[in-house]
Amino acid sequence: MRGALDGAARMGEHGAMTAPALRVRGLRKEYPSRDGAGPVVAVDGIDVEVAPGEIVAFLGPNGAGKTTTLDIVLGLVPPTSGAVEVLGLAPRQAVTAGKVSAVLQTGGLLRDLRVEETVRSIAALHGADARVPEVMRRAGIADLARRKVSQCSGGEQQRLRFALALLPDPQILVLDEPTAGMDAGARRDFWETMRAETHAGRTVVFATHYLEEAQAFAPRTVLIDHGRIRADRPTDELRSLVGDRMVAATVPSATVEGALAALRAVDGVREARAEGDRVIAVGPGSDAAALALLTTLGGHDLEVTAPSLESAFFALTEDAAAQGSNR
């Protein structure tokens, strides 16, 4: 594993050491089992450090321990053992001081309130009334002000949670699968909104099941499974270990050879092959290949296949075996 404690403390503007945004050491969480068997070990010894301004994805399958770890960071759940500091403070202190806030998967919204009413009522708790119009605009819900929460889609409700999280103007945003239940378009829109927030130097830690989301948004990915960190690497490195996206489309039979030649000439296409009148391009240039297929090459029924989380685990296991190390 890459040094989990990279970027521990940074020199601040005036040469003073600044506390890491997040410092987690030896974190372990056991829940009593539901069926009387041994305890459920949700988190099994996590060490991780996040520097101010970093954007980090916690990537892992269902039940990996991501939510439990984030809940402990937010002071919602006590750890069984281990230590957590958020900007040098205990989690609850950091939350109370408005230094960290969260967009959680579900809950936290009253269905009968309208969108703006919801934001205003939480703003009153934070003494942040003046920020209401700004956070609604930034979260992209200004047009939904009068809509009842119960009439908002899942994606719109997540945007509302996002607006609430922005109210205290936190230094750290924690997002637990913020795009769960959104379709691909809504996911993309959500991350575009988030991107603008991180330009302001905010630290963002988010949990996701999607390697694609980690790649689009987080320079660093912490891969978690069975309560442990399996890898902590630059996302690009993880991504190239896993393999490239594949783009396939059907072209007119007579043009297959020409299409293959054209695809091979596209920057970033490593391989192009045909299966009948279906042509397939593989490589980091898959977006350009898709564009060529749909515009100049007369392709249709376009399909883009991204490497899956399973393939990330598989590639890491292979990599560790090849290097004889225990990543």
Ligand SMILES: Nc1ncnc2c1ncn2[C@@H]1O[C@H](COP(=O)(O)OP(=O)(O)OP(=O)(O)O)[C@@H](O)[C@H]1O
């Ligand atoms: N309150 C609880 N009581 C008992 N077991 C729990 C509790 N909360 C979580 N667990 C168990 O702890 C493990 C880790 O769950 P956690 O929700 O942290 O994983 P996750 O990576 O966030 O999963 P998902 O992606 O599905 O949200 C799972 O086996 C889960 O069933």
